[in-house]
Amino acid sequence: MNESNLVLRPAVDDDVEAVLRFWKGAAENTDRHDTPEGVRRLIARDPDALMIAELDGRMVGTLIAGWDGWRCHLYRLAVDPAARRRGVARALLAAAEERLATLGGVRADAMVLNDNLPAHEAWDALGYRQQTHTDRWVKPLTGGRPAG
Template sequence: MSDLRIRAALPGDLDTVLAFWKDAAEGTSISDDRDGVARLVARDPEALLLAELDGELVGTVIAGFDGWRCHLYRLAVHPGRRRRGVGSALLAAAEERFVRLGGRRGDAMVLRRNETAHHAWRAAGYSPEEEWRRWVKPLGS
C-alpha cells in the first residue's frame, strides 16, 4: 500500500472518525462522542492517527502518552481493507511517536471477546497480560 498516508487527525475530521468507528471498531466507549474526541485532539493534537488511502479513511489508532506510559486505543481498520498492512502501518507510526516522546512500553486495551484483534496484536509483537486485560510491548529496543 504505497499510497497509504498516516497523519494526525484535525478538528475537521472528528465526525468522519466517529462514523468510521461505528463500522470498523469492535464495540463503543462512553467517550466515543464528538466532545470526547475533540478534547483528545485539543489536548494532544498528534495522538489520533488516521490512515488514508486515496483520500478515504481506512484506519485509526489513538496513541496517547501521558509522560510515563504509552496507551493505544481504537486501532480500527475498515473491514474491506484488513490484512493489507493498514493496522501495521498505524502501529508503526504510533510506536515511532512513543519512542520520539521517550516512551518505553506500549499498552493496548483489547476486548477479551475480540479474537480477531488478539491475532492482530500478537502479530504486531504485543503479548497479553491477563492480570490487567491489556497487551504490552517494550518499545525502542
C-alpha cells in the first residue's frame, strides 16, 4: 500500500449507514448493537471513538477506541477483505493507542472470539497478549427492570 493514500478520520453522523454496511462485509460477530441509533449515540458521546480508515476515499477499515476515563476498550476492528495484510489494522491501532495514551489510558484491551484465529494472529503481531486469568461476566441491562 502507498501509506500516504491511507487517511484516518473520526466518523460523523453522515457515515453511520455506510459504517453499518461495511461491518456486514468486513467485521466479525455483528450483533444487535449494530443499529444506526447505537452508532449515532457512540458518536455523540465520544466523537473521536469511531475511527474510519479510507484508501483513496474508500472506506477500508474501522476501529472503535472507547475511553471511559478509567479503561480503554477496542471494538470493531475490521478491514475490507480486499485491503487486508496491507497495514490498515496496524495504522488504526497505532492511531488509537496514541489517542488513548494522550487521554491518560495505560492499557488497551479487546474482546476477541476464541475461534477467530486470524484475529489472534493480528492482535498478537500488534503487541496484544491473551489474558488467561479472567473471563467476562455479563448481565443484560433492561432499563432498570430485572432481566428475565
